[in-house]
Amino acid sequence: MSSSRTARERVRAELTREITDVAREQLVVDGASGLSLRAVARELGMASSAIYRYFPSKDDLLTALIIDGYNALGEAVENADAAVPRTDHTGRWLAVCHAVRDWALAHPHEYALLYGSPVPGYQAPQDTVPAAIRDTVVYGRIVSDAHRAGALNPPGDHPPVPPSFREDAARVRELMPGVPDDVIVRGLIAWTGLFGWISFELFGQFNNAILDRAAAFDHTMRCHARTLGLPA
Amino acid sequence: MSSSRTARERVRAELTREITDVAREQLVVDGASGLSLRAVARELGMASSAIYRYFPSKDDLLTALIIDGYNALGEAVENADAAVPRTDHTGRWLAVCHAVRDWALAHPHEYALLYGSPVPGYQAPQDTVPAAIRDTVVYGRIVSDAHRAGALNPPGDHPPVPPSFREDAARVRELMPGVPDDVIVRGLIAWTGLFGWISFELFGQFNNAILDRAAAFDHTMRCHARTLGLPA
DNA sequence: CGCTCGTCAAGAGCGGTGCTCTCGTTTCTT
DNA sequence: AAGAAACGAGAGCACCGCTCTTGACGAGCG
Incomplete structure (x- = not known):
């Protein structure tokens, strides 16, 4: 079924969006050089290494x-x-x-x-x-x-x-x-x-x-x- | 004597210039974000903390x-x-x-x-x-x-x-x-x-x-x- | 149902950063 | 010559990007 597979993809897309949203907030506050993957992960309550499942690099x-x-x-x-x-x-x-x-x-x-x-x-x-x-x-x-x-x-x-x-x-x-x-x-x-x-x-x-x-x-x-x- | 005092100031000015020169080289190669005080200090054969005697911050x-x-x-x-x-x-x-x-x-x-x-x-x-x-x-x-x-x-x-x-x-x-x-x-x-x-x-x-x-x-x-x- | 197998989060760890503090040593001033 | 100021070196703190390993979860298949 595409729905079950889509469910996983859906949650993945959602988390991807959450990451970019939080990253954009940090970008607005601190600028590009102040953006920190670890801070984004912290804000999202997840391990910093988990971010790399969604973005291969900063x-x-x-x-x-x-x-x-x-x-x-x-x-x-x-x-x-x-x-x-x-x-x-x-x-x-x-x-x-x-x-x-x-x-x-x-x-x-x-x-x-x-x-x-x-x-x-x-x-x-x-x-x-x-x-x-x-x-x-x-x-x-x-x-x-x-x-x-x-x-x-x-x-x-x-x-x-x-x-x-x-x-x-x-x-x-x-x-x-x-x-x-x-x-x-x-x-x-x-x-x-x-x-x-x-x-x-x-x-x-x-x-x-x-x-x-x-x-x-x-x-x-x-x-x-x-x-x-x-x-x- | 101004010469003796100038001797100190002179070596200080010289080292300051050396620091900026090395920093500029690194700037040319890696850009502003790639500039590293520790790398500059390494290049000059000095401790990174010594840089701070000449520039209070990056x-x-x-x-x-x-x-x-x-x-x-x-x-x-x-x-x-x-x-x-x-x-x-x-x-x-x-x-x-x-x-x-x-x-x-x-x-x-x-x-x-x-x-x-x-x-x-x-x-x-x-x-x-x-x-x-x-x-x-x-x-x-x-x-x-x-x-x-x-x-x-x-x-x-x-x-x-x-x-x-x-x-x-x-x-x-x-x-x-x-x-x-x-x-x-x-x-x-x-x-x-x-x-x-x-x-x-x-x-x-x-x-x-x-x-x-x-x-x-x-x-x-x-x-x-x-x-x-x-x-x- | 049970069993793989892929996906994922978490944690430890590596090498690097800016910066601070302390501690001897040198150098200038008086 | 004695005191004061400047200095270099080293250890250490908190942070960074990124990698690797480990263990839990859930979907698909026999």
Whole structure:
């Protein structure tokens, strides 16, 4: 019977979830470096060695938390985008910006885990990729929609893209169908600018300089929208 | 005699330097999380407890490495800027961009220590600030020089800056004397865009997407220059 | 029913960590 | 020369990730 076998699998899945939940709580409190398998086991009233039945190593637990984090951020971004009329491309962009920032401010340690420095001998497990690009997928759709609607009027001239960028642009274009090379460049600029700003804000680079970060962020993202070519 | 007293201080300073040097080697190899006081002591042939005569905790050693890193990066940026004619503002900006990126690629773990996620319970020791802003000082001078020379012609219109940004702009203006509010916004966009790009590149966010990063980076920074208002 | 057999939790243990304390020794100061 | 300050070494504490062994539990099969 699948039910009996499922019963075992079910309790296993449940305990796995409990472990990640407790681990996430510790992550929120102490950050990634403060996460301790023994402390998680203690919290769950089990032996530390039992954890290894569910996660072969601490890195694997962290990877699970990373995937969860990407999904949580991606979902927040998707919801923010969905709440704005499809044709209000500027509003969708700003909604995405604020969704990312709000999530980052609410979950600083998890944001640091996703977009801060990865562990030294870093190799991104391939199974993190689908979760990791959820927010970027939403963003690409906004740019693509805006371009297709003829809503993009980028100001100023850019130098011609270098020849080797054509292939890279083609890869990026999978997320922004139909968008010309220069708009892809502008799209990359806005996207890296968004995360660059949030990382600066979260990691203390704005200390003693920018105090009303919410206002400065909103205005900066509106300027990014203009450079992308979105209407005011 | 100051010489006799200096003899003690001298050997102390020398050992302090040796400790940071060995620690930096380990940082380069294993990253910040792999740094071990005991391993440093072992490498130096001394007891681990002796290290604490020189650095009260591991965090203090890391802080010293952070300051060294900021200074190394700042010096690289200063040299890169100094090698370009003063009136070639676009060239100075591009030189700074490439200096930051080259340094980051050559010292990824140290870059991660500076601009990646800080330790969880983060409080920036105030004595890191002078070193931390060396690169920004150079950048501010470039923008200020370009503006004073009348070389800035920012394309497109930006929305009016929010009232609360005036005070923040005034603080930033200490590094960019004489620059109007909107140019300060554009300056922040380029600066956060530079570090946002490098962080994305270094922390794996460009994997499977952008392969010729050098070319894409150079072109993107030229586009940033245009948005700032610098001539082609 | 009884008997394997796979799954699991628990405990001990290994080598490592940051950090503290004590205890002689060295080195500078007075 | 005597006292004070700085120093290195060693033992030890509490913690860590991880491994290995042992024993209990429960599902499937003869």
